[in-house]
Amino acid sequence: MVAADGSGRFRTVQAAVDALPADARDTTILVHPGTYHEVVTVPATAAGVELRGAGGRAEDVVIEHDNASGTPRPGGGTYGTTGSATVTTHADGTRIADLTIANTFDEQAHPEITNRQAVALKAQGDRIRVDGARFIGNQDTLYVNGGGDDAGRHLFRDVYVEGDVDFVFGSATAVFENCTFHALSRGSSTLNGYVFAPSTPPQRRGFLVVDGRITSDAPDGTFFLGRPWYAGGDASLHPEVVVRDTWLDAAFGPQGWSDMSGFPWRGARLREHGNRGPGALTGPGRPQLTDAEAAAATRRAWLGDWDGRS
Known part of the structure; x- marks a missing residue:
């Protein structure tokens, strides 16, 4: 039991x-309502650990910190993108539920820091499940990564993610069901950012968004659904995002996807199907799945024999 007021x-x-034993498995850490200003790291030995908020709403329990990639470390150097994360889990089978994880790095207050990637959660490993949680940040909010062999499978249900640039990114095979992604305006009348930046390994599945909402406070047509991240310039990667049966805000225009670091978006697997709302457009810049392909784009097809329960 964790309680900031000392009652736990x-x-x-x-x-x-x-305090978890070295062989801890399937342990729940219950976090009482409050704001916890700290960096949290769950080691690989804590397989199956669950972080669960006890307040009934994700807003009641907040874990926050404010490191960015370019923030100086006390011992020298900077944190880098990975080191900026408020919460990092290396453990297979991690569960997160009913709480908020935020990176509160203030870009305007630190103009001297130009590397502004600021991760809220870095999820590294396999069979990671998140329910009813919120992830708050700006650039690189939610880092979903694979395990050592890039075999990571992640399932997110009823989750809220907020950011502006590449704010859902990584190499994991990740399914997002009934999730809301809120794309923040950066004050531009032409380009405000990108939602997804997958770095999917070849022969694996990337991100699947089903029955969600992608909202924005940015002007019409100034946001991209995403761009392919060929991490480290690795041309062998095959980034993938499928967005299906999801409501899209008018911030998303006729060109849904963007090139990244010299790699064209058309070389990646970036597709939609059955979306609705003012930003649910079709055309050359918004490639669509066929009905048969959409029918095959399911949680089972992405996650295989893992159904999210174990």
Whole structure:
């Protein structure tokens, strides 16, 4: 039990994680309502650990910190994108539910920091499930990555993610069901950002968004659904995003996808099907799945024999 006011066994989430035995499995860390300003790391030995908010709403329990990629480390150097994460899990089978994880790095207050990637959650591993949580940030909010062999499978249900540039990114095979992605305006009348930036390995599946909502406060036509991230310039990658049966805001225009770092978006697997709303457009810049392809784009097809329960 974690409670910032001292009424629980631990005052911080990290203290509860550190107290887990070396072979901890299937343990729930219950976090009482409050704001926890800390960096949390779940080690690979804590397979099956669950971080769960006890307030009934994700807004009641907030884990936050404010490191960016370019933030100086106390011992020298900078944190880098991975090191900027407020919460990082290396453990297979991690569960996260009913809480908020935020990276509160203030871009305007730190104009001297130009590397502004600021991760809320980095999920590294296989069979990671998230329910009813919120992830708040700007650039690179949610980092969904594979395991050591890039075999990571992640399932997100009823989740809210907020950001502006590449704010859902990584190499994982990730399914997002009934999730809301809120694309923040950066004040531009032409280009405000990108939602997805997958770095999918070849022969694997990337991101599947089903029955969701992609909203925005940006002007019409100034946001891209995403762009392919060929991490490290690795041309062998085959980035993939499928967005189906999802409501899209008018911030998304006729050109849904963008090139990235010299790699054309048309070389990646970036497709839609059955979307609705003012941003649900079709045409050369918005490639669509066929009906048969859409019928095959399912949680089972993406996650295989893992159904999200174990």
